[in-house]
Amino acid sequence: MLLAFLIAVGACTACTGDDSGSGDGLEDAAKMDIAMRIVSSAENSTLDWKAQYTYIEDIGDGRGYTAGIIGFCSGTGDMLAVVERYAQARPGNALERFLPALRAVEGSDSHEGLGKPFTRAWERAATSDAAFRAAQDAERDETYLLPAVRRAEQDGLGALGQLIYFDAYVMHGSDSSESSTGFRALREKALAGAESPAEGGDEEEYLNAFLDARVEAIRKEPSHTDSSRVETAQRVFVREGNFDLEPPLNWRVYGDSYHIGATAAPPAE
Numbered sequence: 510m511l512l513a514f515l516i517a518v519g520a521c522t523a524c525t526g527d528d529s530g531s532g533d534g535l536e537d538a539a540k541m542d543i544a545m546r547i548v549s550s551a552e553n554s555t556l557d558w559k560a561q562y563t564y565i566e567d568i569g570d571g572r573g574y575t576a577g578i579i580g581f582c583s584g585t586g587d588m589l590a591v592v593e594r595y596a597q598a599r600p601g602n603a604l605e606r607f608l609p610a611l612r613a614v615e616g617s618d619s620h621e622g623l624g625k626p627f628t629r630a631w632e633r634a635a636t637s638d639a640a641f642r643a644a645q646d647a648e649r650d651e652t653y654l655l656p657a658v659r660r661a662e663q664d665g666l667g668a669l670g671q672l673i674y675f676d677a678y679v680m681h682g683s684d685s686s687e688s689s690t691g692f693r694a695l696r697e698k699a700l701a702g703a704e705s706p707a708e709g710g711d712e713e714e715y716l717n718a719f720l721d722a723r724v725e726a727i728r729k730e731p732s733h734t735d736s737s738r739v740e741t742a743q744r745v746f747v748r749e750g751n752f753d754l755e756p757p758l759n760w761r762v763y764g765d766s767y768h769i770g771a772t773a774a775p776p777a778e
Contacts, residue, residue, distance in 0.1 A: 533753075535658050535671045540754060543769060544672040545578070548679060550762045551738035552580050556769070562635040562642045565628045573618045576631060577645045579653060579679050583623065586615050587648060594644035595634070602638070603630045653678040660696070665706030668754035670716055673743050677723055680738075690726035698722040716747045737762050 535541045549558035558578055565576035573583035581588040589611040596605045607630070610622025634641040657674035664670065677692050684691035699719035704710025720743060724736045742760040751758070758769040 534668045540668045548676050550767045563632045565631045571618045579649050583614055584618055591644050591648045594647055595641050598640045604634055667752045669746050669752045695722045712752055720744055
């Protein structure tokens with residue numbers, strides 16, 4: 510599925526004729542792996558994002574269970590989408606019987622019909638079945654990563670801007686009309702204060718405007734008031750002018766320090 514994502518992003522770039530940034534964006538597998546490590550440092554407090562397929566718990570944020578490589582939630586619908594994808598690929602799998610419960614709890618923090626049987630089934634499937642891991646990859650790519658990269662390319666942003674957009678999609682979703690904290694609202698606020706590079710604006714100025722909007726949005730969420738994933742991580746890379754997201758990279762999230770060396774190991778095939 511990652512290959513499909515890379516092909517789709519490459520096709521998008523070719524169609525738009527966008528040549529922003531002097532280096533590869535997240536269509537490059539190594540850059541995408543770096544982006545996933547940075548997102549994982551905020552979502553799971555580790556750089557080992559590939560170990561997170563099995564992760565599942567209720568973190569008390571009102572979204573029910575949070576699980577998998579980018580924190581799919583039972584209360585927001587993307588966890589349901591993952592299990593539906595898995596059911597299509599592997600009919601009769603052990604998670605399929607929980608589909609009615611997942612549909613029923615969407616929009617709430619309820620565990621009704623799920624509980625330990627569900628969390629154990631999730632962990633077993635993630636450990637033993639590549640089809641379930643592929644379902645997580647596909648939902649990440651199609652719902653979060655590809656839309657973020659496509660929009661960033663259209664805005665004239667390189668790998669760093671693509672990461673910043675992707676992380677915003679992961680945390681806030683594509684839109685949120687009630688609280689105005691979704692990605693579209695964040696981008697509109699940024700554009701109200703700064704022009705994007707595609708419009709002739711300065712990349713650092715625009716990205717700082719977007720991150721300002723993100724910090725404001727984060728502070729509106731009682732369960733996500735810590736803005737270190739912006740202020741001591743992404744903002745650091747912007748301040749350094751590292752718009753191509755080239756290692757070495759050093760940042761902090763929730764007080765923990767992280768480092769990716771100049772010779773970061775390439776992603777596994």
